Amino acid sequence: MFRTNSVSLVFAGALALSGTFAFGMGGRPPADDEAANARIAPVAHVEIAGAAGTAAAAGVGSRSGEVIFKTYCNACHGTGPGTASPPNVPKVGDKAAWAPRIGVGLDMLVKSAKAGKNAMPPKGGSDATDEELARAIAYMADQSGANFKAPAAGEKIAGNERSGEQIAKTVCLKCHETGEKGAPKISDKAAWTQRGSKGIDALTTSVIRGHGNMPARGGLADLTDPEVKSAIAYLFKQVGSDLK
Numbered sequence: 239m240f241r242t243n244s245v246s247l248v249f250a251g252a253l254a255l256s257g258t259f260a261f262g263m264g265g266r267p268p269a270d271d272e273a274a275n276a277r278i279a280p281v282a283h284v285e286i287a288g289a290a291g292t293a294a295a296a297g298v299g300s301r302s303g304e305v306i307f308k309t310y311c312n313a314c315h316g317t318g319p320g321t322a323s324p325p326n327v328p329k330v331g332d333k334a335a336w337a338p339r340i341g342v343g344l345d346m347l348v349k350s351a352k353a354g355k356n357a358m359p360p361k362g363g364s365d366a367t368d369e370e371l372a373r374a375i376a377y378m379a380d381q382s383g384a385n386f387k388a389p390a391a392g393e394k395i396a397g398n399e400r401s402g403e404q405i406a407k408t409v410c411l412k413c414h415e416t417g418e419k420g421a422p423k424i425s426d427k428a429a430w431t432q433r434g435s436k437g438i439d440a441l442t443t444s445v446i447r448g449h450g451n452m453p454a455r456g457g458l459a460d461l462t463d464p465e466v467k468s469a470i471a472y473l474f475k476q477v478g479s480d481l482k
């Protein structure tokens with residue numbers, strides 16, 4: 239068992255490295271990235287054969303940061319035998335390497351990891367959702383000097399929802415700050431007061447379904463109904479209205 243694992247890890251490291259060098263030379267077409275990701279991922283999977291059942295049971299979207307890390311990120315960000323060390327890679331526990339990254343905040347790191355950066359493939363070669371990426375990043379960064387509060391695994395399912403403020407800032411204010419697509423601006427108190435007269439339940443239904451130029455759930459399909467409601471309450475609080 240141990241023997242199999244360590245051999246696989248060495249293999250994973252070698253593949254990740256060969257990917258790295260190809261990146262370094264510049265022009266690999268996107269199709270090759272996909273192929274490289276596909277090569278890295280299944281091999282790295284072997285390492286957590288024991289936890290794989292848990293991952294499958296939890297399902298895409300609700301895997302923990304630890305599971306994502308061990309399945310995908312450990313191949314480069316881990317420090318164990320056989321892990322690769324592509325240029326610049328911030329290893330878990332390397333506070334100096336993480337400090338400037340932690341400084342930009344979790345949201346920016348999620349964006350950066352999602353897009354990929356130099357030798358880091360998009361999403362680290364994983365099929366992780368944004369939330370799962372956030373958990374995996376927090377899992378690594380919190381062992382490297384950060385104190386990120388990542389969304390817990392299965393948070394939405396467990397009913398321990400994201401705060402209205404969090405949702406509003408990441409989703410709703412994109413339009414409601416600027417008035418994009420004719421959205422009532424957060425600075426336009428009168429517009430909100432008028433909408434508020436519908437009552438929060440009707441407004442919640444309206445946002446869940448989508449309304450005019452506003453996509454259903456503000457465009458974030460995985461928002462739960464209570465999360466939509468608390469985001470609305472947060473928006474109204476900003477205009478001084480205590481809608482509940």
Ligand code: HEC
Nearest residue numbers: 254310311314324326327347350351356357358362364374
């Ligand atoms: C093939 C190797 C590889 C894998 C697999 C990998 N990373 Fe990375 N990662 C890197 C490298 C290299 C960097 C440094 C990029 C740079 O700054 O040039 C990096 C940087 C990062 C950063 C910092 C980004 C920034 O803006 O400075 C984050 C966050 C990150 N990785 C998250 C992840 C997560 C989460 C996973 C797993 C889902 C993962 N990585 C998997 C190689 C990898």
Ligand code: HEC
Nearest residue numbers: 409410413419420421433441444449450451452456469470
């Ligand atoms: C893509 C832009 C966009 C995003 C993102 C967005 N909205 Fe909207 N929103 C709009 C527009 C446009 C309207 C006006 C629709 C109309 O009345 O025709 C609106 C209207 C509303 C209304 C009034 C609805 C009504 O029935 O009068 C509420 C409440 C609201 N948004 C809350 C939210 C919340 C909460 C979020 C985040 C989960 C969000 N919005 C995200 C564009 C957006």
